[in-house]
Amino acid sequence: MAKTPNPLESAFERAIDPLAAALKRTTRPSPAPTGAGKPGLAVSPLAVPFPAIPPVAGCEMATARAGFYKHERDDLVVFHFPQGASCAGVFTRHKVGSAPVDWCKRHLGAEGGGAGVRALVVNAGCANAFSGKAGADAARRTASEVAKRFDCRQRDVMLASTGVIGVPLDDKKIISRLAEIEQGLDADAWARAGRAIMTTDTFPKGAFAETEIDGVPVRIAGIAKGSGMIAPDMATMLAFLVTDADIHPSVLQALLGLHVRTTFNSVTVDGDTSTNDTALLFATGASGAPRIGRVGDRRLKAFSQALDAVMLDLAHQLVRDGEGARKFVRITVNGAASPASARKLAKSIAESPLVKTAFAGEDANWGRIVMAVGKTEEPVDRDRLSIWFGPHAAALDGAPAPTLNEATMTAYMKNAELEVTVDVASGRASATVWTCDLTKGYVEINGDYRS
Numbered sequence: 001m002a003k004t005p006n007p008l009e010s011a012f013e014r015a016i017d018p019l020a021a022a023l024k025r026t027t028r029p030s031p032a033p034t035g036a037g038k039p040g041l042a043v044s045p046l047a048v049p050f051p052a053i054p055p056v057a058g059c060e061m062a063t064a065r066a067g068f069y070k071h072e073r074d075d076l077v078v079f080h081f082p083q084g085a086s087c088a089g090v091f092t093r094h095k096v097g098s099a100p101v102d103w104c105k106r107h108l109g110a111e112g113g114g115a116g117v118r119a120l121v122v123n124a125g126c127a128n129a130f131s132g133k134a135g136a137d138a139a140r141r142t143a144s145e146v147a148k149r150f151d152c153r154q155r156d157v158m159l160a161s162t163g164v165i166g167v168p169l170d171d172k173k174i175i176s177r178l179a180e181i182e183q184g185l186d187a188d189a190w191a192r193a194g195r196a197i198m199t200t201d202t203f204p205k206g207a208f209a210e211t212e213i214d215g216v217p218v219r220i221a222g223i224a225k226g227s228g229m230i231a232p233d234m235a236t237m238l239a240f241l242v243t244d245a246d247i248h249p250s251v252l253q254a255l256l257g258l259h260v261r262t263t264f265n266s267v268t269v270d271g272d273t274s275t276n277d278t279a280l281l282f283a284t285g286a287s288g289a290p291r292i293g294r295v296g297d298r299r300l301k302a303f304s305q306a307l308d309a310v311m312l313d314l315a316h317q318l319v320r321d322g323e324g325a326r327k328f329v330r331i332t333v334n335g336a337a338s339p340a341s342a343r344k345l346a347k348s349i350a351e352s353p354l355v356k357t358a359f360a361g362e363d364a365n366w367g368r369i370v371m372a373v374g375k376t377e378e379p380v381d382r383d384r385l386s387i388w389f390g391p392h393a394a395a396l397d398g399a400p401a402p403t404l405n406e407a408t409m410t411a412y413m414k415n416a417e418l419e420v421t422v423d424v425a426s427g428r429a430s431a432t433v434w435t436c437d438l439t440k441g442y443v444e445i446n447g448d449y450r451s
Contacts, residue, residue, distance in 0.1 A: 058284025068125025114249030324441020
């Protein structure tokens, strides 16, 4: 069943035509998780190797151990960008946003915001959320000290944090490592950066694509972290993307906002939105490609496709590392009354504990799918509702499918990757959301989170 085009697409989306594109990705064995993440967590069985990410012109980074964790591991990353770099961001709409989120939103939203950004500072182990004036002051001092190092304004330093909520950031731990960071800046440190931002993640997450703008090669690379507390309301957890293309901040913002909807905003692990959700996109302008300063410039078509592919790859990896996850599940709703309705229906299925535990038990309990669809109060034609698990029909036209075979369904549910398709027969809109199962591992990891 083909997805029906959204009649409300923006002019920019129609101009750029952001169709899914093949991600040019070469892989190598992923680095062992020793020294990153939480000790004792087994690597997810759904893990994918960290890609071989080559340097992105104009971007350097370094990691260090600031000491936010008791065990030996790097928990601090600093990115450095050249003069003239651009930045765009999307952030959590959680009502208790963190100090770093407030900082970035304020400066990117100011007049001229996003132009001339020179650095990004990320720490793991302390979220600096619900931390009051002390947390805000710590964020400001961190940006100030980094700005001195890189000879730029405080507003040109972006911040992000992840970890325990309710603890003000001890910025001295970061500031004391800045000399080490400055000496260690390297264009080829993506894997180290991916490991340093992990919390309960069991593997580092990275993605890379290469494309062209007006015939000039450009690169896009990104890392992300997230394993639990994932039900995005803008982006999800932390994601940082860098390109060597030369793109005006307003165009970057349009691109990021466009692709967030079907990537980071279309995955869920547990239905919980974080206080710190942040996705930042930087453009160094160092590739030699012509500057793009207009939304809708057709020279961005291939770039837009590649950016979408990188973001979707990272989003999928977050689900693959869902706390305790053993199943990677694609939920597609067709025949909805509107795109918003399709999305709400798909998320209801993807976030239902009853549905997710059925996945964990390898039980094709389509009755739970019906429950999750009906509770949304979205338009649904009960007597035409149909459900498939992979290619196997479980229900057709509001009743058990005549071909329903429990043994076949059970065999399908043993796969590590599953697809559920639901047609609610109320319109022509579609939406896809990716999720995972809910296992005992999730309870164990979160019951032990602060210890």
